[in-house]
Amino acid sequence: MAYEIKRFPYDGTIDADGHVLEPPDLWENYLEEKYRDRALRICVDDDGLEYLEINGKPSQRTRNGSLGIMGAMGAEDLKPSPERRYADSMPLGACDAADRLKLMDQENLVCSLLYPTIGLLWEVEETDPEISLAYARAYNRWIADFCRDSGGRLVPIAMLTLLDPEGSAAELERAVRDGCKGGWVNPFNHNRVIHGHPDHDVLYKKCVELDVPIAIHPTFHPHGPAAGIFDWPPEGGGFAGMIWLRSIVQQALISFIALGTLDRFPDLRVGVLESGSGWIGAMLDRLDAFTRSMNLGGKRPAATEYFRRQCFISGDPDETAAPFIIDHVGADNFMWATDYPHPDHPHTWVDDLKAFADRLPESARAKVLGDNVRRIYKLDLPGAMQAAAG
Numbered sequence: 001m002a003y004e005i006k007r008f009p010y011d012g013t014i015d016a017d018g019h020v021l022e023p024p025d026l027w028e029n030y031l032e033e034k035y036r037d038r039a040l041r042i043c044v045d046d047d048g049l050e051y052l053e054i055n056g057k058p059s060q061r062t063r064n065g066s067l068g069i070m071g072a073m074g075a076e077d078l079k080p081s082p083e084r085r086y087a088d089s090m091p092l093g094a095c096d097a098a099d100r101l102k103l104m105d106q107e108n109l110v111c112s113l114l115y116p117t118i119g120l121l122w123e124v125e126e127t128d129p130e131i132s133l134a135y136a137r138a139y140n141r142w143i144a145d146f147c148r149d150s151g152g153r154l155v156p157i158a159m160l161t162l163l164d165p166e167g168s169a170a171e172l173e174r175a176v177r178d179g180c181k182g183g184w185v186n187p188f189n190h191n192r193v194i195h196g197h198p199d200h201d202v203l204y205k206k207c208v209e210l211d212v213p214i215a216i217h218p219t220f221h222p223h224g225p226a227a228g229i230f231d232w233p234p235e236g237g238g239f240a241g242m243i244w245l246r247s248i249v250q251q252a253l254i255s256f257i258a259l260g261t262l263d264r265f266p267d268l269r270v271g272v273l274e275s276g277s278g279w280i281g282a283m284l285d286r287l288d289a290f291t292r293s294m295n296l297g298g299k300r301p302a303a304t305e306y307f308r309r310q311c312f313i314s315g316d317p318d319e320t321a322a323p324f325i326i327d328h329v330g331a332d333n334f335m336w337a338t339d340y341p342h343p344d345h346p347h348t349w350v351d352d353l354k355a356f357a358d359r360l361p362e363s364a365r366a367k368v369l370g371d372n373v374r375r376i377y378k379l380d381l382p383g384a385m386q387a388a389a390g
Contacts (some may be wrong), residue, residue, distance in 0.1 A: 006351065007106060008108045008320055009352050010108075012371070013369045013370050014111050014373040014374065015111070015338045016113055017335075017338070018112040018339070019115050019117050019341065020084070020094060020095060021065050021094040021095045021117050022102075022112050022114035022117060022118045022139065024042045025141075026138065026139065027135060028097035029038040030139070031138045032134060032138075037056075038134075038204075040054060040056050041137060042054065042086055044062070044068060045064075048082030049082055051064070051065075053248070054125055058361075062220075065081060065082070066080055067301070069084065070086065070341075071091050071280070071341045071342075071343075072089065073246070080214055085086055093340075095338075097149065097150055100112070100150075101153060101154070104201055104314065113157055113182075114146070114154055114156055118285050119139050120186075122257060123135075123220075124186075125220075126134045126161070128163065132163050133163070133164050136158075137171055140174075143157075143158075144178040144180060146177065152379065152380060155181050157183065158176070159184060160172060160184065161186075162185050162186075162203075163189055163191065165203040166203075168183070168203050172190055182213045182214060183212065184214060185250050186215070186219040188248060194252065195216065195261075196254075196256040204261060204310040206320070207265075208267045212377070213376055214255065215271035216272050218245050218271075219272070221244075221245070224237070226244065239289045246276060249272050250279070251345050253270070253311070254271050256277065256306075257287070257303050257307075260300075261268060262311075264311070273314045273316065273337065277322045278315065278319050278322040279327050280313050281328050282330065284303050284304045286320050287302075287303035287304075288302045308332065311381075314335070315338045316345065317338070318345075318346060318349075322334075323356060323360050331360070331367045332372060333372070335368065336353060336356070
């Protein structure tokens with residue numbers, strides 16, 4: 001679906017969380033030979049609707065033609081149909097690096113950090129650490145190739161899995177050598193071990209050694225909203241899911257503070273993405289109050305201090321409360337993102353982000369729009385881009 005492309009008025013702006021639509025044959029081409037017959041594939045059911053095949057089995061979540069709407073930002077009709085195929089519905093720059101750069105030029109974006117689409121969907125159904133890490137390696141090799149000739153404007157971020165922290169540490173090292181500027185994990189893991197647990201320290205140690213951040217990015221998750229408490233009917237599930245998504249990301253972030261991860265690794269940089277940012281102020285306030293009321297102040301710093309020291313969060317352009325939260329928490333820890341080309345975020349981001357940015361003091365504006373991303377991910381922007389970014 002075509003939509004009007006607008007130019008953002010502030011120079012030096014960086015998209016902290018854009019997406020690609022992976023080519024359907026990515027895993028058949030990039031998996032190691034021994035795993036090739038277990039590649040992720042897009043197949044068609046008896047009704048002509050596409051579904052994802054994971055490790056030789058039909059997906060129970062990514063089916064009924066849902067893949068065909070993954071690039072439907074700006075579309076009014078999101079109903080799947082046999083005519084709506086994933087490979088045929090990719091908007092500008094979703095799977096073509098040269099076109100993505102053209103789009104960014106039109107929108108006045110310096111660079112974009114890139115995350116997957118199919119890569120957000122499959123891990124909820126796959127519990128085998130070996131094939132999970134193989135799928136991640138294949139994607140990471142492809143996204144590094146995708147970004148390679150962009151002059152640093154397209155920034156690959158490596159997909160990792162907490163099913164195998166040691167293997168993910170090794171893969172992060174390989175991926176960083178190949179050009180990736182950080183790593184990401186999903187907000188859950190099938191081992192039911194929370195993110196900040198020492199079981200994952202081998203991965204965080206590697207992040208510190210490589211001097212790259214790690215972020216938590218929402219994906220499909222294995223439980224429904226309020227599972228075990230309420231049975232949400234379908235007409236309300238979408239709204240409930242948005243709240244549930246935030247709650248599991250919040251739990252993951254809190255675990256880095258509560259379990260001492262940020263004490264064990266005082267140079268670790270941890271981020272949360274695509275779950276809004278306005279909530280972070282209220283959450284930190286409550287954690288600080290709990291620390292004081294339970295007499296924990298002498299044992300550990302306040303949660304807000306941890307967050308300001310080591311954490312970051314990416315919000316949405318259409319958030320109206322976030323500019324006020326940024327002033328409260330501190331501007332050094334906030335970013336923004338387009339989520340392009342996913343359908344659950346508006347294609348009017350330029351207008352929304354301008355309204356967002358105009359509410360910020362000038363000193364905070366440059367940080368939130370781009371400076372924080374450059375600093376936290378240590379982006380080395382060449383020549384003219386560095387000047388444009390300030």
